[in-house]
Amino acid sequence: MKVKAFSILKLFSLLLLILIAATPAWAQSTSRLQLDSLDHLTPKASQTIVINIDERVLKLGAPFLKSTDPNEVKIKELLDGVKGIYVKSFMFEKEGEFSEADVQVVRSQLNSPDWLKIVEVRSQKEGENIDVFIKTDNTKIEGIAVIAFNSKELTVVNIIGSVDMDKLRQMEGQFGIPELELEGGSKGDEPQPGKKN
Amino acid sequence: MSDYLWDPSAEADPEVEEFEEALSCIRYRANTSKLPERLESAIGARHTFRSSHLFAVAASVALLMLAFGVWLSWNNYQKQASLVQVAGGNQNYVLRDEAPKTNAGFEQSRDMILTTETTSELQKPRPKLQRNATPRKPLEKPDNGYNNGGSASSRVMVTKMPVRNLYASNAVNGEAAKEQIMLALQISSAKLSLAQRLAQGNAARQSKLNP
Numbered sequence: 001m002k003v004k005a006f007s008i009l010k011l012f013s014l015l016l017l018i019l020i021a022a023t024p025a026w027a028q029s030t031s032r033l034q035l036d037s038l039d040h041l042t043p044k045a046s047q048t049i050v051i052n053i054d055e056r057v058l059k060l061g062a063p064f065l066k067s068t069d070p071n072e073v074k075i076k077e078l079l080d081g082v083k084g085i086y087v088k089s090f091m092f093e094k095e096g097e098f099s100e101a102d103v104q105v106v107r108s109q110l111n112s113p114d115w116l117k118i119v120e121v122r123s124q125k126e127g128e129n130i131d132v133f134i135k136t137d138n139t140k141i142e143g144i145a146v147i148a149f150n151s152k153e154l155t156v157v158n159i160i161g162s163v164d165m166d167k168l169r170q171m172e173g174q175f176g177i178p179e180l181e182l183e184g185g186s187k188g189d190e191p192q193p194g195k196k197n
Numbered sequence: 198m199s200d201y202l203w204d205p206s207a208e209a210d211p212e213v214e215e216f217e218e219a220l221s222c223i224r225y226r227a228n229t230s231k232l233p234e235r236l237e238s239a240i241g242a243r244h245t246f247r248s249s250h251l252f253a254v255a256a257s258v259a260l261l262m263l264a265f266g267v268w269l270s271w272n273n274y275q276k277q278a279s280l281v282q283v284a285g286g287n288q289n290y291v292l293r294d295e296a297p298k299t300n301a302g303f304e305q306s307r308d309m310i311l312t313t314e315t316t317s318e319l320q321k322p323r324p325k326l327q328r329n330a331t332p333r334k335p336l337e338k339p340d341n342g343y344n345n346g347g348s349a350s351s352r353v354m355v356t357k358m359p360v361r362n363l364y365a366s367n368a369v370n371g372e373a374a375k376e377q378i379m380l381a382l383q384i385s386s387a388k389l390s391l392a393q394r395l396a397q398g399n400a401a402r403q404s405k406l407n408p
Contacts, residue, residue, distance in 0.1 A: 010253040051381045053374075061374030075382065085381040121395040130392040146388045157385045169393060171386040 031135055031143035031160045035088045037105045038156065044097045045090040053085040078168060081140075083161035095151040103149055106156055107131070110145055127151055134165075141165070 042048050053061075058079060065072040065079075090098065110117070110133045119132035127150045135143035144165065146157040159168075201210040232240075 010249060010256070013250075013253050013257065049380075049384070051377060051384070053378055053381055057374045058378065060371055061376075061378045064368075064371040064375040075379070078382070079378065085378070085385065087381050087384050089384060119392050119396055121392050123395050123398075126395065128391065128395055130388065130395065132389065132392050144385075146385065146392070148388045148391065155384065155388060157381075157388055159385060165389065168382065168386050169389040171382055 031158075032084065032086065033106060033109050033145060033156065033158045035086065035106065035156055035158070038088055038090070038102060038154070041090045041098050041102065041154065044092060046093045047089075047091040049087060049089040051085065051087040055083050058082060058084070074167070075171070078164060078171070081162035082159060084159070086158040086160075087156070089155040090153065092152045097152075098149075098154050102154065103147060106145075106147055115143075115145065 062076060062079060065076045067073055067076070092098070110131075114135050115133045116136065117131055117133050119130065121128060121130040123129070128148070129150065130146065130148045133145040133147075134141050135145075140162045142160075142162065144157070144159040144163060146155070148155045148157075200207040202213050
């Protein structure tokens with residue numbers, strides 16, 4: 001009887017240790033979206049951008065951000081706490097190359113209570129649809145997910161780690177990063193009527 | 198008092214004998230008495246308990262090391278997979294274009310390092326982001342299955358980078374990683390800005406409708 005009790009104790013302690021060791025990896029993995037399901041869109045897309053930056057690449061690139069350049073210093077500050085940036089963007093020549101189901105596969109991963117949808121834009125006029133989700137740990141952001149799509153473009157951005165969203169948003173067109181001329185309006189302007197995709 | 202007190206072989210003294218009898222309970226015994234069985238088994242169990250704990254800790258450490266090893270190799274595999282979208286080849290980056298007539302501007306590929314561009318950017322002069330790009334050279338024919346079954350005008354950024362070279366800590370790879378980070382941030386910030394602009398636009402329209 002005693003031997004059995006000790007065996008259970010041993011097993012329990014082992015499980016506990018494994019659980020403790022696995023928790024950080026699990027927490028990180030839950031912030032990361034599985035975007036492999038979108039890979040089938042690659043052949044249809046006229047342009048595909050796939051960016052996978054994990055912690056190791058961040059560490060590799062961070063020292064090359066010059067501390068003498070104030071803009072790059074700001075980027076460095078922004079990246080402090082970021083553990084990964086994953087982007088998949090597909091641009092299509094024709095409309096209807098991807099379906100709502102493709103979007104739903106990604107969206108369904110954000111249905112857990114950990115994720116909170118903070119922005120939902122459905123613009124009939126510009127045809128833009130954007131959802132912004134954040135994952136928080138009560139005090140800080142642990143992950144950001146952006147799903148943006150229109151009739152000819154689907155982009156999913158997944159940032160893991162804590163990041164200042166305002167600073168990130170303000171980066172467009174700054175710091176030597178060229179401003180993306182996204183359809184739906186240029187910076188500072190309201191989206192122009194009739195400029196539908 | 199008789200000599201019995203000092204010499205036990207002498208004739209016994211009843212008075213001393215009575216004392217002896219009374220103090221016999223605290224008499225010195227060469228062999229210590231055995232502990233009660235219950236107590237003894239408990240001590241034995243404690244010993245087993247201690248050794249079992251040592252075993253558990255050792256096994257846990259071994260398991261953790263094993264798990265760490267597995268995690269490390271998996272992580273490396275993931276990194277390799279993530280950084281090398283399409284493995285093989287010696288080029289760093291190849292911009293593939295399968296529509297030479299309609300995309301005259303892309304007759305030459307750019308030997309970029311871990312950077313990708315949007316279509317509109319490609320048609321414009323090189324922005325500051327691409328300052329490290331090497332001179333153009335003739336377009337390479339696609340040699341992977343990324344675009345199999347795709348449209349004739351498909352254009353896909355294909356990463357072709359030997360993993361060992363990527364992880365070698367040299368300036369080229371660091372710069373390449375930096376460029377990739379910048380591009381990722383660019384796209385992220387662009388989408389967030391767009392979301393904000395559209396949300397603000399909607400809000401402004403709403404307020405105009407319902408002042």
